[in-house]
Amino acid sequence: MLLRVRDLQVHYGPFQALFGVSLEIDEGEAVCLLGGNGAGKTTTLRALMGALPISGGTVELLGQRVEHRASHELAAMGMIHVPEGRELFPSLTVLENLELGCVTPGTRRRSAETLAVVLDLFPALRGRRRQLAGTLSGGEQQMVAIGRGLMGRPKLLMLDEPSLGLAPVLVDAVFATLERIKAEGTTIVVVEQHIHHALRVCGRGYVLEGGRIAQEGSTADLGRSDRLRAAYLGM
Amino acid sequence: MELTPAVIGQMLVTGVLVGSIYGAVAMGFSLIFGVVRIVNFAHAGGVVWAMYAVFLVTSGGVLGPYLATALVIPVFFGLGYLLQRALMVRIADMTEEMHIVFTFGLLLVLTYLAQFAFGHDVRFLASSERHLAFGGIVVQREILVGGGVAALSALGLHVALARTWLGKAIRASADNRRGAVLIGLDVRALQRVAVAVSVASAALAGGLLATFTTLYPLRAFELAILAFLIVVLSGIRSLLGSFGGGVIVGVLEGAGTLLLSPSLAQLGIHALIFAALLIRPEGLWGRKEAV
Amino acid sequence: MVVGLTGAAADYGRDALRAFPLVVDRVNREGGIKAHGGATVKLHVADHQTDLRVTSSETERLITRNNVLGILGWAASGSARVGSEVTERYQVPAIDTSVDYKLTERGLKYFYRAAVHTRQTCDLGVQFVADMEKATGKAVKRVAILHEDLAYGTGAGDLYKAAIERLGRWQLVDRVAYTAAKLTEATGIVNKLKAQNVEVVFQASYPADGILIQRAMKQLRLNLFANVHPAGAPPNTQYVANLKDDANYVYTALGWTASMFEKLPPGARATVEQYRKVHGVDVQDQAGYSLSAAAAMVDALGRARSLDRAALWEAVKTVDISFGKDPSIIIPYGVKWDEKHDNAKAQAIMTQISDQKLVVVYPKDLAQKNPVFPAPKWEERA
Numbered sequence: 001m002l003l004r005v006r007d008l009q010v011h012y013g014p015f016q017a018l019f020g021v022s023l024e025i026d027e028g029e030a031v032c033l034l035g036g037n038g039a040g041k042t043t044t045l046r047a048l049m050g051a052l053p054i055s056g057g058t059v060e061l062l063g064q065r066v067e068h069r070a071s072h073e074l075a076a077m078g079m080i081h082v083p084e085g086r087e088l089f090p091s092l093t094v095l096e097n098l099e100l101g102c103v104t105p106g107t108r109r110r111s112a113e114t115l116a117v118v119l120d121l122f123p124a125l126r127g128r129r130r131q132l133a134g135t136l137s138g139g140e141q142q143m144v145a146i147g148r149g150l151m152g153r154p155k156l157l158m159l160d161e162p163s164l165g166l167a168p169v170l171v172d173a174v175f176a177t178l179e180r181i182k183a184e185g186t187t188i189v190v191v192e193q194h195i196h197h198a199l200r201v202c203g204r205g206y207v208l209e210g211g212r213i214a215q216e217g218s219t220a221d222l223g224r225s226d227r228l229r230a231a232y233l234g235m
Numbered sequence: 236m237e238l239t240p241a242v243i244g245q246m247l248v249t250g251v252l253v254g255s256i257y258g259a260v261a262m263g264f265s266l267i268f269g270v271v272r273i274v275n276f277a278h279a280g281g282v283v284w285a286m287y288a289v290f291l292v293t294s295g296g297v298l299g300p301y302l303a304t305a306l307v308i309p310v311f312f313g314l315g316y317l318l319q320r321a322l323m324v325r326i327a328d329m330t331e332e333m334h335i336v337f338t339f340g341l342l343l344v345l346t347y348l349a350q351f352a353f354g355h356d357v358r359f360l361a362s363s364e365r366h367l368a369f370g371g372i373v374v375q376r377e378i379l380v381g382g383g384v385a386a387l388s389a390l391g392l393h394v395a396l397a398r399t400w401l402g403k404a405i406r407a408s409a410d411n412r413r414g415a416v417l418i419g420l421d422v423r424a425l426q427r428v429a430v431a432v433s434v435a436s437a438a439l440a441g442g443l444l445a446t447f448t449t450l451y452p453l454r455a456f457e458l459a460i461l462a463f464l465i466v467v468l469s470g471i472r473s474l475l476g477s478f479g480g481g482v483i484v485g486v487l488e489g490a491g492t493l494l495l496s497p498s499l500a501q502l503g504i505h506a507l508i509f510a511a512l513l514i515r516p517e518g519l520w521g522r523k524e525a526v
Numbered sequence: 527m528v529v530g531l532t533g534a535a536a537d538y539g540r541d542a543l544r545a546f547p548l549v550v551d552r553v554n555r556e557g558g559i560k561a562h563g564g565a566t567v568k569l570h571v572a573d574h575q576t577d578l579r580v581t582s583s584e585t586e587r588l589i590t591r592n593n594v595l596g597i598l599g600w601a602a603s604g605s606a607r608v609g610s611e612v613t614e615r616y617q618v619p620a621i622d623t624s625v626d627y628k629l630t631e632r633g634l635k636y637f638y639r640a641a642v643h644t645r646q647t648c649d650l651g652v653q654f655v656a657d658m659e660k661a662t663g664k665a666v667k668r669v670a671i672l673h674e675d676l677a678y679g680t681g682a683g684d685l686y687k688a689a690i691e692r693l694g695r696w697q698l699v700d701r702v703a704y705t706a707a708k709l710t711e712a713t714g715i716v717n718k719l720k721a722q723n724v725e726v727v728f729q730a731s732y733p734a735d736g737i738l739i740q741r742a743m744k745q746l747r748l749n750l751f752a753n754v755h756p757a758g759a760p761p762n763t764q765y766v767a768n769l770k771d772d773a774n775y776v777y778t779a780l781g782w783t784a785s786m787f788e789k790l791p792p793g794a795r796a797t798v799e800q801y802r803k804v805h806g807v808d809v810q811d812q813a814g815y816s817l818s819a820a821a822a823m824v825d826a827l828g829r830a831r832s833l834d835r836a837a838l839w840e841a842v843k844t845v846d847i848s849f850g851k852d853p854s855i856i857i858p859y860g861v862k863w864d865e866k867h868d869n870a871k872a873q874a875i876m877t878q879i880s881d882q883k884l885v886v887v888y889p890k891d892l893a894q895k896n897p898v899f900p901a902p903k904w905e906e907r908a
Binding site (some may be wrong): 046049051070071072074075076080081083087088089090091092096097099100101102103108148149152 | 400403404406407410411413414415416417418419420421422424
């Protein structure tokens, strides 16, 4: 088991945002977190990444309890976050943004090698290496954000709404890339609004509602779920 | 007045060299603002304490001012690291006004401690009495070395920030702090390093200043205003920008002294603060919204 | 007495506090004021903290609560300005030791000043250079004034300018003002002077900036006939301590310097020795002025027809004591008031730094050495 989350609880001040979320993710899996706005998807991801304080529950990564570790410690263990809104470093170049994904000395030693792989995955970035990240289009920025995550040689890559704000054709491209990343053996957790894409790439999924897991199962089952269609897709 | 080439050359050379050292003072001030988002007026207190430290080490008679500076720099690096760890991190989440109150308070404390420890007396390091003369221009060795070392250190720091992974990470955490945290950069550690480098640069600037100017506690206030002015002028975009701002201020001061009057030149430089804030208020404060 | 024992003028205040009791104690030891049945003189001490508001209130307190007959003070020009307004209002005679020439230009009736003031030191500077020009045949053509831009320097600049214009012989090519606290290095200023080929600089500086300027003069080889100060930086011990031999040949006009000791009359010499023994420090100019002020006050008390303020004022008006007769007077040549209530008998002396010491070069009867004019070129100094 790569990641085991039990009864995760998170508070924003007096307001409780997560009421006991439990997840299990195996090595090599691709899992999606689904749910409407405010269901707690991003909160779950950020809490797992050490960017929000956890008020209850346990998180095990590779068999170690990690619920009180800081983001940089988790990143060093191989849990890498591609944040919502991309969160690039706009006044740094594309290349610098990618290099900063190498958060551990070990990944920095192999950065040239990893960079070649990332540029193969995103050939469009090759010619834009010296360009400032802030001047890229939204799709290119998303590529940099994912590429930056890959530079850290993740064991577990957690993507938060990678399709947000992208034109449909670009969304397709992003998910095609995710399929390739998955095919190379990287475990993926993806928070997604584009449910069809998510269901295509991911084998399993969790549906969050009001800070709780409302449903879980294979994507095939979830795809057929009336409840999901009703609550989430508005059908 | 005869504005011979020698007279103008003298003004320009001295202006550029002294301005370089102003730039070195401003550089560390701008680094802290860029990375930690704190307007650190206490930076100038660090410069003055470094001047005293260099003065004390050299008064032993064993080490010259440059070796003394080399000794003081790592000590200040450590102090800067502790400063960030113990103090700055506590005020990081407060408002900008509180930052100014806090760091200005720290500047007062450092200044009055210096008065308490060293008195009001004016101190002065013995001069090497060496000059470089060419074409009627005379440059004191200390000013030449000081300006040169300041320029090299600005360049070195710029290269370190531009080329090394640590430098890029420091710039990244200044550029988008939340993003840096989310992708797993240890932003607090980076901030500690940045503040330590900044305080070490204060030590360097102080050591260089101590070799040719007079030393008394209240100089800290003048240097604080100077650094603030330069950083406002240069819009805090980059370290080299701050350094260049220092050079410009040095040359303006020299030209104003020669062509108008020293009082007017000194006043004029300070009036530039207001002009700069009027013309480009985004210079210092606007960047927060820009990211 | 009201002086600043704390605050920026504390050094002067402490000198005054050392000097006033010396005179008062001597009178009391010798049987008090004989004309009034051996009445003892009591000295009330108040600290004005170099703060103008405190100066007013403390001066008023001495007058209304302690019922003092006269005030000795204020040993700081700013405090003297406001303190003297209080003594004027209460019609209390006051003898001051501050040096700002403007203090006696207000036409106050009860305010007197025993010190050598800045008009005297500046006028002496200009007159001295004019005399040297005649004595040596080295004609001076171009002069400049260089001063810091606060009250002290600006006042001195005005006085130098007036004196130079009165003399009418030299071309005043520039008057350069600078802000002392903001000066990092001074070659810019000296470069400006050099570009104008000046031969004499009249300079009013504080120690820190004075040191920087003098160093820059050496560095840029600004060779002057004379560099003349009104007290200011050169008498400060830090000036010579920092500049060493580079301070040599600088002129400064002042009221007192320790090297005058040997030329003093025996009584005055004993007073200086006693001061040094009691307090463990050398007499500075403020202490010298304070001795003069206290001696004048005691003299007036002895001649006052009765022990009230009006009678004391009448007696203060006619003070006339002399160097060599009254042992408390160490500043030549005594105390006597002119129409402005300045001390007509106080004589500024001209000193020149020679082998890192202030040496009296004028007036003749006090001179220890002959002045060196013009000063040797920097290139020719050992």
